[in-house]
Amino acid sequence: QVQLVESGGGLVQVGGSLRLSCAASGRTFSSYAMGWFRQAPGKEREFVAAISRSGGRTYYADSVKGRFTISRDNAKNAVYLQGNGLKPEDTAEYYCAASKSPLYSGSRYPADFGSWGQGTQVTVSS
DSSP states (O other), rough: EEEEEEEOEEEEEOOOOOOEEEEHHHHHHHOOOOOEEEOOSOOOOOOEEEEEESSEEEEEOOTTTEEEEEEEETTTHHHHEOOSSGGGGEEEEEEEEESSTOOOOOOOOOEEEEEOOOOOEEEEEE
């Protein structure tokens, strides 16, 4: 299992940018597809983006497509989420997660991810 720690959240104005980082511990980081999810107060956790083990494939929720970019650096055991053109509706706690299966094929269900970080808060103010 991999342990995950998110960072980089904060307060940003509408239209601004933010880069979230997720540091992973464990020797098998490159064996996992990685995802970012978010959860706003009173709402269910929702898929934001995911990236394959090699980084060759990426997946995005329609709500962030064209504004967010997920990337990873397997040499550094890290995954990133760059958000541009932020909107008030992007306000949420953001979590990174590792896929349960090495055969990840783009699932957007939280149940298909087995390791979670503690979250980092992103607040977009207008």
